Amino acid sequence: MIPGHLKTPVTIVTGFLGSGKTTLLNNLLSQTHDRTLAVIVNEFGEVSIDAPLLDTREQGVELHDVHGGLLAYGGEGDAFARTLRALQSRRHTFDHVLIETSGLAVPTAVMVTLETPEFAGDFALDATLVVVDTPLLLEGAFQTQTDEAAARVFDAQLEYADVAVLNKIDSLDDAQLLQAEADVRHRAPRVRFLELAYGARLDTQLTLGLNLHGSRRSAAHQAPVSGTPGDLSVPLHDHTSLDGHSHGDLDAHVHSLSTHQHFHEHDPGWQSFRLTSDEVQNVPELLRTVQNVARVFPVLRVKGFVNGTDGGRYALQAVRSRVETDPAPARAGAPNELIFIGYHISRKKVTEALQKALPQRWA
Numbered sequence: 605m606i607p608g609h610l611k612t613p614v615t616i617v618t619g620f621l622g623s624g625k626t627t628l629l630n631n632l633l634s635q636t637h638d639r640t641l642a643v644i645v646n647e648f649g650e651v652s653i654d655a656p657l658l659d660t661r662e663q664g665v666e667l668h669d670v671h672g673g674l675l676a677y678g679g680e681g682d683a684f685a686r687t688l689r690a691l692q693s694r695r696h697t698f699d700h701v702l703i704e705t706s707g708l709a710v711p712t713a714v715m716v717t718l719e720t721p722e723f724a725g726d727f728a729l730d731a732t733l734v735v736v737d738t739p740l741l742l743e744g745a746f747q748t749q750t751d752e753a754a755a756r757v758f759d760a761q762l763e764y765a766d767v768a769v770l771n772k773i774d775s776l777d778d779a780q781l782l783q784a785e786a787d788v789r790h791r792a793p794r795v796r797f798l799e800l801a802y803g804a805r806l807d808t809q810l811t812l813g814l815n816l817h818g819s820r821r822s823a824a825h826q827a828p829v830s831g832t833p834g835d836l837s838v839p840l841h842d843h844t845s846l847d848g849h850s851h852g853d854l855d856a857h858v859h860s861l862s863t864h865q866h867f868h869e870h871d872p873g874w875q876s877f878r879l880t881s882d883e884v885q886n887v888p889e890l891l892r893t894v895q896n897v898a899r900v901f902p903v904l905r906v907k908g909f910v911n912g913t914d915g916g917r918y919a920l921q922a923v924r925s926r927v928e929t930d931p932a933p934a935r936a937g938a939p940n941e942l943i944f945i946g947y948h949i950s951r952k953k954v955t956e957a958l959q960k961a962l963p964q965r966w967a
């Protein structure tokens with residue numbers, strides 16, 4: 605490294621399928637007019653849905669879509685290293701790199717890549733955030749007894765996070781928030797800060813430039829801030845006593861990082877497939893059908909775009925059986941497409957269920 609050479613900060617945003625990573629990033633991008641950002645998005649599955657969902661019309665945002673697998677060492681991971689290499693050669697053109705990992709990835713692959721001699725002189729991990737679907741956490745959806753595969757991924761993501769972001773908390777009361785905090789603390793004592801995100805909104809001050817892996821702690825986190833629902837985002841407590849999770853701590857992790865390997869990423873039980881239809885859809889009927897599919901089959905996430913009978917195009921999102929649609933930009937000739945993600949899900953059975961419930965053909 606050249607003396608005085610400033611490293612470009614990198615923030616990793618991780619979190620289980622559907623926890624709100626893309627929504628949180630979109631909200632961040634709308635607030636970051638004072639800096640230019642390079643955003644890298646990685647998805648589990650054959651097709652990228654997150655990239656079109658990210659609003660990159662904001663000035664000063666460039667998007668890089670590393671799709672077709674998970675960020676991992678070697679193999680698929682090369683795509684990430686390639687992207688980072690391309691950014692490295694012109695890193696003076698942006699201020700910060702934001703990486704959204706897939707909902708089934710842990711941040712270790714990215715952390716290790718950043719630590720390699722090729723990148724360590726130019727990029728510095730700023731912080732790793734894990735976005736938590738708080739209602740699902742409180743429902744016990746990440747308990748080993750309830751769903752071992754989901755619990756494994758969830759705990760591995762928490763293990764390497766600096767900041768846990770409790771999301772989807774709009775309708776939760778203080779007792780529930782404290783219960784969620786206690787659960788996260790219990791599972792991940794090394795998490796340094798807990799922040800509350802109302803409607804997937806976090807103040808950039810509490811998100812970017814935290815320098816949790818550098819020599820200096822962020823001023824934003826120096827003083828305790830009491831958490832009052834209604835604030836945009838605040839740490840529930842100041843966790844200075846847990847100061848061990850610094851850059852040095854990553855070093856301490858390294859032996860476990862390399863042995864940890866991304867066991868769940870290679871767990872063939874996690875599967876995804878894409879179904880398409882050429883016909884316009886009765887959107888409410890499709891919503892009900894997707895909801896039933898998610899109740900009957902082990903489908904944890906559905907996302908995609910559909911064309912409604914009213915001529916509109918919609919983004920369809922399901923996290924387990926909670927399904928919603930939002931208007932999406934029109935795209936002439938674009939098909940209806942839905943990505944289904946789950947543990948040991950059967951493409952055949954899901955397709956049959958759609959065929960049975962809907963007059964439109966899905967395949």
Ligand SMILES: Nc1nc2c(ncn2[C@@H]2O[C@H](COP(=O)(O)OP(=O)(O)OP(=O)(O)O)[C@@H](O)[C@H]2O)c(=O)[nH]1
Binds near residue numbers: 772
């Ligand atoms: N009620 C509520 N819904 C939210 C919140 N944040 C996200 N959502 C919804 O949750 C769904 C999933 O949000 P995304 O931001 O796409 O989640 P993600 O983590 O990027 O999903 P994957 O990349 O598939 O893992 C969408 O329907 C969002 O509108 C929130 O704070 N409150």
